[in-house]
Amino acid sequence: MLQLAVYEVKDRSFLTLSSDVDEYFWMLRGQRMRRFRTYSSVGQAWLEAEKRNDSFVAGKLSGLLGHPVPSMQSTDQIDGWTNMKQKADSLGRILGGRSLLWEEICSLLQGRWGGFTDEKELRRLLQVLLLTRQARLLPGVYTPGPAVHRKCNRCGGGAEDLEVTPCARCGRFCVLCDRCILLGKSRTCSGFFLFEPQKPFGTPDKKNVPFASVPLTSAQRDASEASLRWLDQSGDRDLLVWAVTGSGKTEVLLPVVHRVLERGEKVFWSSPRTDVVRELSGRLKRAFPATRLVALHKGSSQIWEEGDLFVGTAHQAFRLYHRFQLVIVDEADAYPLSADTGLSLALKRAAAPEGMRVLLTATPPPSWQRRVQKGRLEAVTLPARYHGYPLPEPHLRRVWRMWRKVDAGRPIPPLDSFLIRMEEVDGQALLFIPGVRDADRLQRWMERRHPRLFRRVASVSGKDAERASQVKAFREGRLQALITTTILERGVTVPRCHVAVLGADHPVFDGASLIQIAGRVGRSPEYRQGRVFFFASENTEGQRRALREIRKMNRLAVSGGYLKKEVGS
Amino acid sequence: MKKGWDQLFPPPPSCRLCSTPVSPGLGSGIWDRICFSCRKGLPLIAPPYCRRCSRPLGERKEEDLCSGCRRSPPDPLDMNRSVLRYTAFPKELIRLYKYRGRERLAPTIAELMAEVLLRQGWRGDVITFVPIHPDRLRERGFNQAERLAKGIARLVRLPLRPVLERIRPTSPQSLRSRRERLVALRGAFRLAPPPRRIRLSNRTVIIVDDVYTTGATMVECARVLKEGGAKGVLSLTFAR
Numbered sequence: 001m002l003q004l005a006v007y008e009v010k011d012r013s014f015l016t017l018s019s020d021v022d023e024y025f026w027m028l029r030g031q032r033m034r035r036f037r038t039y040s041s042v043g044q045a046w047l048e049a050e051k052r053n054d055s056f057v058a059g060k061l062s063g064l065l066g067h068p069v070p071s072m073q074s075t076d077q078i079d080g081w082t083n084m085k086q087k088a089d090s091l092g093r094i095l096g097g098r099s100l101l102w103e104e105i106c107s108l109l110q111g112r113w114g115g116f117t118d119e120k121e122l123r124r125l126l127q128v129l130l131l132t133r134q135a136r137l138l139p140g141v142y143t144p145g146p147a148v149h150r151k152c153n154r155c156g157g158g159a160e161d162l163e164v165t166p167c168a169r170c171g172r173f174c175v176l177c178d179r180c181i182l183l184g185k186s187r188t189c190s191g192f193f194l195f196e197p198q199k200p201f202g203t204p205d206k207k208n209v210p211f212a213s214v215p216l217t218s219a220q221r222d223a224s225e226a227s228l229r230w231l232d233q234s235g236d237r238d239l240l241v242w243a244v245t246g247s248g249k250t251e252v253l254l255p256v257v258h259r260v261l262e263r264g265e266k267v268f269w270s271s272p273r274t275d276v277v278r279e280l281s282g283r284l285k286r287a288f289p290a291t292r293l294v295a296l297h298k299g300s301s302q303i304w305e306e307g308d309l310f311v312g313t314a315h316q317a318f319r320l321y322h323r324f325q326l327v328i329v330d331e332a333d334a335y336p337l338s339a340d341t342g343l344s345l346a347l348k349r350a351a352a353p354e355g356m357r358v359l360l361t362a363t364p365p366p367s368w369q370r371r372v373q374k375g376r377l378e379a380v381t382l383p384a385r386y387h388g389y390p391l392p393e394p395h396l397r398r399v400w401r402m403w404r405k406v407d408a409g410r411p412i413p414p415l416d417s418f419l420i421r422m423e424e425v426d427g428q429a430l431l432f433i434p435g436v437r438d439a440d441r442l443q444r445w446m447e448r449r450h451p452r453l454f455r456r457v458a459s460v461s462g463k464d465a466e467r468a469s470q471v472k473a474f475r476e477g478r479l480q481a482l483i484t485t486t487i488l489e490r491g492v493t494v495p496r497c498h499v500a501v502l503g504a505d506h507p508v509f510d511g512a513s514l515i516q517i518a519g520r521v522g523r524s525p526e527y528r529q530g531r532v533f534f535f536a537s538e539n540t541e542g543q544r545r546a547l548r549e550i551r552k553m554n555r556l557a558v559s560g561g562y563l564k565k566e567v568g569s
Numbered sequence: 570m571k572k573g574w575d576q577l578f579p580p581p582p583s584c585r586l587c588s589t590p591v592s593p594g595l596g597s598g599i600w601d602r603i604c605f606s607c608r609k610g611l612p613l614i615a616p617p618y619c620r621r622c623s624r625p626l627g628e629r630k631e632e633d634l635c636s637g638c639r640r641s642p643p644d645p646l647d648m649n650r651s652v653l654r655y656t657a658f659p660k661e662l663i664r665l666y667k668y669r670g671r672e673r674l675a676p677t678i679a680e681l682m683a684e685v686l687l688r689q690g691w692r693g694d695v696i697t698f699v700p701i702h703p704d705r706l707r708e709r710g711f712n713q714a715e716r717l718a719k720g721i722a723r724l725v726r727l728p729l730r731p732v733l734e735r736i737r738p739t740s741p742q743s744l745r746s747r748r749e750r751l752v753a754l755r756g757a758f759r760l761a762p763p764p765r766r767i768r769l770s771n772r773t774v775i776i777v778d779d780v781y782t783t784g785a786t787m788v789e790c791a792r793v794l795k796e797g798g799a800k801g802v803l804s805l806t807f808a809r
Contacts, residue, residue, distance in 0.1 A: 165672050168706045178673050185670050185710065436606045461606060465657055 002102050002191050003123070004045040006052070007033040013052035015045050015137070017191075018124040024080065025131055041170040043139035043188030088128035089198070092135070097197035097323035099154070099349065101140060102190050104319065111304045126193070136194040140186035141175045152177035154186045154318055155342035179342060182298075183318055194321050197352075209261045210290045214251050219384040219562040224252045226380040231256055231326075231356065236378045238357050243382035244391055244553050245362045245519025246493075250280065252382060253328060253358065254287050261291060261308055265325035268310045268350055270317060272331045274298060276491065281311045314343040320350040327351045332359035333368070333512060334490070362519065363512035363549070383553040384562035387525035390554040394518045394532040394547055402503065402537055406441050409448040415500065418533050419450055419481075422498045425529040428474065429481040429498045430488065432517055434506035436461040439483050442502065446481075459483035489516040495524035504534035504543055511545030518546060585677040586662070599680040610658030614651055614809070622784060623651045623809060645791035647801050651781050651809035652685050659808045663779055667713045675713075678807050679720025682777070686725055686805055693775040693803060695767070696722045696729050699786055700758065702738040717807070718777040732774065732797075733790055734761040742786060750785040758790055760797045770798035781806040 005019045009031050016022045019036070026033055039045035094112055095105065109122070129135040138153040141162060148159050155161075157179035167174030170189035177186045186192065216224060223241070230239045243249035257267050269284070271277055274297040281295035288309060294302045296312030303319075310316075310324070314337055317327075327347055329337070337343050351357060364372075371377040385391065397414040399405070405412050422429045433442060439459035446454045458479050460470045467487075474482045475494055482488070486508055497520050501509060509517075514534065521530035534543050557563050581590040584604035593601040600608065617626040619635035626635060653659045666674040698718035706712055715731070722729035737757045742750050760766060774794050776787060781804070791802040 163673055165711065168710050168712070176670070176672060178671065181669055181671050187710075465610075 002040070002042055002189070004039045004042060006037050006039065006045050006049050008035045008052065009033055013049040015049045016127055017130070017137070018120070018127040021084070021124050021127040021131070028081070041139075041172065041174065041189030042137070042191040043141060043143050043175070044170070044172070046139045047143065084124070084128055085132065088125040088132070088134075091122075091125045092129050092195065093198050095129075095135070095193070095195040097195065097321055098319055099192065099194045099321040100319060101154070101184055101186060101192055103184055105193065108304045129195070134196050134198075138192045138194070139188055140190040140192045141177055141188045143175050143188050150175060152180065152186050152342075153192050154183075155180035155340075156345045157342060179340070180315075180318060183315060196321070197323050207262055207264050209258060209288060211254070211258045212287050212289060213254065213258075214287070216251060217248070217384070217386055217388065217562070219382055219557070219560065220248055220252050220386065222560070223380050223382040224255050227253065227256045227358070228259060230378055230380070231259055234378055237355070238359060238377060240364060240368060240372060240377055240379040241358055241360045241382065242364055242379055243360065243362060244385060245516060246385045246523045247382045248386040249360055249382060250283060251386075253360070256358070257284075257309065257326070257328070258288070260326045261288065263325070266308050266310070266323055267326045267328070268312070268317065268320070268324040268347075269328045270312060270314045270330060270347060272313070272334060272336060273491070274313060276330070277311050277313055284309060284311060314347060317343070317346040317350040322349070322352050324351050325355050326358070327355060328358045328360060330360045331362075331490070333361045333363055333365050334516075363515045365512065381553075381556060383556035383560060385522075388562065388564040389522060389525060389528065390557060390563055391550050392518065392522045392530060392532050393550055393554070394514070394534050394543075396504075396534050396536070396539070396543055396547065398537060398539070399535050400537055402535060403438070403441065406445045406502075409445055411449065412535070414533070415502070415535055416449065418498070418500055418531070419453060421531070423453065423480070427496045427498045427527075427529060428477065428479075428494050429500060430492070430517075430520060431481055431483045432489070432499070432501045432509075433483060433485060434503045434508050436485060438503070439485075442483055453480060456480035457483065460488065461485050462487045486513055486517075489513055489520075493520065493523050496527045496530070497521050497523070498530050498532075500533045500535060502535050505536035505538040505540045507542075509540075510542045511549070514542055514546035515549055518550060586674070599677070599684060603677075607658070610656075612654045612656055612659075614654060620648070622649050623781075625654065644788050645795040645802060646784065646788050647791075647803055649781055649784060649787060649804045649806065649809075650685055650689055650691075651806045652681050653808045655780060655782075655808040663808065667709075667779060670710060672711060672716065675716040676720050678779075679717045680724065682717060682805055682807055683721045683724035686721065686775070691775065691803055692773065693727055694772040695732070695769075696725075696727045696775045696777060697732045698729075699776060699778040699790055700731070700733045700735045702735045704738055714778045717779065721777060721805070727775070730767050731765055732761060732767060732769070733758050733793060734765075742782070747783045747785075750783055751788075754785055754789040758793045760793060768798075769794065771800050773801035773803065774799050776802065776804045778804065778806045779808070781809040 005016050006013055007016065007019065009026055014022065023033060037048065100108065126135065130137055140153060142151045142153055150159055150162050152161065155177060157177045161177055161179040163176045163178050164173055165176050167187065167189060174188045180186055227239065227241065230236065241249060243252065260267050269280065271280055277295055277297045281293060285293055291309050292307035293309045293311065294305050294307035296303060296310060296316035327350060329347060368377060372379040399412055399414065402412060419429065431442065433439060439461065443457065443459060446457055456479050458470045458473065460467045460482060462485065470482065471492060473479045499517055499521050501514065501517055504514065518532045521532050522528065536543065581592050583589060584591050584607055585602050586607045587604060589604040591602060591604050614623060614625055618624060619626060619638055620633045621638040622635060624635040662674060665671045666678065696718050698712065698714035701712050718729055735757055736759055739753055739757055745753060776790050778786065781787060787804045794802050
């Protein structure tokens with residue numbers, strides 16, 4: 001639990017974790033502290049200091065910008081202070097570049113130093129860091145008078161994410177953020193500390209970073225060179241890398257990462273899911289064998305480690321602060337980043353104030369595409385797959401009252417012929433459906449219409465306990481077809497894949513999702529028979545956009561000369 | 570922009586446990602406010618179950634006691650009811666609620682429990698909960714059982730009284746074997762001192778907790794309550 005005090009000096013109110021440090025600080029300046037009050041909640045103390053400073057009207061802004069902690073020049077030469085400051089600096093070196101709750105500081109120090117036995121001393125050192133502006137302290141949740149202005153300082157969660165609950169720690173009613181709760185409770189009474197990274201003296205020297213480069217295709221090489229040009233010359237801080245599915249975008253960015261690492265700076269590579277983090281960290285380890293690499297995800301053992309190259313889920317960025325010169329955001333338009341604006345804020349906060357950002361996606365939303373067209377966002381396009389074959393174009397098939405036919409077990413000729421052909425060419429099929437409930441309907445239809453195939457069909461959904469094992473069976477070829485919701489639109493790759501989307505006019509299948517789904521097919525250069533079919537009773541914008549963008553990318557690939565010669569006829 | 574739109578045309582309410590939209594009718598019960606796929610993961614304890622400890626029974630319908638309850642002598646706890654079996658999804662919910670502190674789940678879980686209590690037709694006089702040690706309370710920030718009891722008490726309109734008190738910190742029960750649990754809890758609870766003490770004689774108390782595994786905690790609480798004069802002690806848990 002965090003004990004704080006609020007005091008006044010020269011009619012200004014300040015907030016302190018350890019009043020004896022501040023007493024010393026003001027004594028050196030010939031001032032006396034007055035009107036002490038102690039608190040056991042950071043939020044309460046913060047509000048009190050703010051109110052006394054009469055910044056209550058501008059409460060919303062001052063809560064985040066202004067700072068009721070006095071600041072000090074680091075030129076003090078008094079022994080006692082220097083001594084204390086040295087100790088605080090060594091603490092600052094460990095905590096630098098992180099944004100942590102009080103509980104997290106304790107657990108980090110537990111991992112590093114085997115715990116910090118003297119909590120009073122820890123508070124004293126933290127207060128020195130605050131006084132020398134190497135750290136900032138905010139309440140976990142900022143709670144001004146009107147509830148709509150409440151805000152979680154860690155994830156930016158607003159009123160709808162916050163919950164008022166009686167809190168046993170501060171003994172009052174406390175506001176708790178539900179949005180970032182999986183990273184530990186952020187609440188009014190707990191402190192959220194932002195530690196500035198400790199800068200090494202002078203300019204960072206160039207390092208020699210061993211780099212096992214991989215051979216690039218001509219398309220990859222062009223994209224990679226364009227990215228390097230952006231890194232070295234452009235004034236733009238954001239770069240959009242528009243790479244089609246299966247193009248090998250990771251390899252394209254390796255030279256960029258290498259360049260930044262060589263400058264002695266740090267890189268964060270955020271990716272959407274834990275399994276991708278694991279896979280990616282293995283690949284990066286091979287590419288940069290001598291670099292300290294940290295993989296961050298739920299249940300990772302490296303959470304409190306130091307390194308130069310960080311790979312992690314976007315959620316882990318909540319714990320990092322002003323640390324990275326380059327942040328690479330993989331699948332920047334997709335879940336979870338699309339669903340949670342707090343995550344992109346976290347990624348921004350993890351980057352250094354002048355840091356650069358690469359947005360990596362196969363399906364930039366129309367708003368980004370417009371910004372690119374207007375020249376407001378720099379973009380690099382990677383239109384061809386690594387094997388030089390074009391993307392398979394989806395075939396749109398209109399089926400009138402499809403689900404009624406499914407329920408009645410009546411034939412659906414285009415779907416029947418898709419399945420029959422898929423079996424003939426010895427493929428495997430992913431059958432996408434809009435909702436979990438449709439799985440049973442489709443399975444019953446398959447049982448009646450395709451009894452032979454039915455024995456090798458299974459269905460998965462987001463909350464299925466057997467999801468992993470079903471997907472594994474499909475990967476190993478023990479299942480011939482897998483009925484799935486949109487959860488498998490990314491990541492699952494089997495070489496002999498065919499795809500059908502049933503009910504492609506359902507709103508869950510927007511353009512981006514259909515492009516990803518179509519991108520499951522034709523990943524292997526050996527098997528070219530894979531087909532993509534969209535079955536729908538209506539023609540929707542999503543389907544049109546998918547077709548339009550896939551065709552556009554194929555055209556770009558042809559005009560760039562990236563495709564193999566024998567195709568295209 | 571989006572927000573204003575949502576004000577005019579509110580999106581369908583979402584499932585109480587996940588973000589899937591559901592469309593319950595006006596005044597529909599809690600189960601209709603949970604989406605199809607979440608419901609699939611919540612295995613309700615349905616009728617052939619032990620009438621004392623609520624353990625699901627196999628086929629034998631003529632006997633309504635489980636093997637454990639038939640062997641053991643009657644203990645201070647008169648009856649236990651649990652809403653769900655403690656399988657993967659309920660386990661995950663409890664983990665989120667209790668250890669991660671997602672306090673938002675409390676009203677939903679309480680509603681599921683209150684429904685069972687009403688269906689059971691128990692005539693209780695007082696609702697109470699399993700206390701946790703003050704040190705643990707400060708560490709966790711809330712008592713998970715208290716929150717549930719509060720929600721249930723409001724729904725079934727019974728008074729909530731913090732009758733019990735934990736006087737000895739015990740290490741988590743979940744790390745112990747069955748026999749160790751029974752021994753470890755001896756003397757861990759007592760009746761709360763006067764300002765919170767109420768008359769128990771001739772009253773039936775319902776104790777609320779999140780998980781019932783061996784029942785050791787509940788039996789110990791019941792023993793304390795019976796010694797304090799309670800007429801009957803019933804227990805209600807979310808999962809077992």
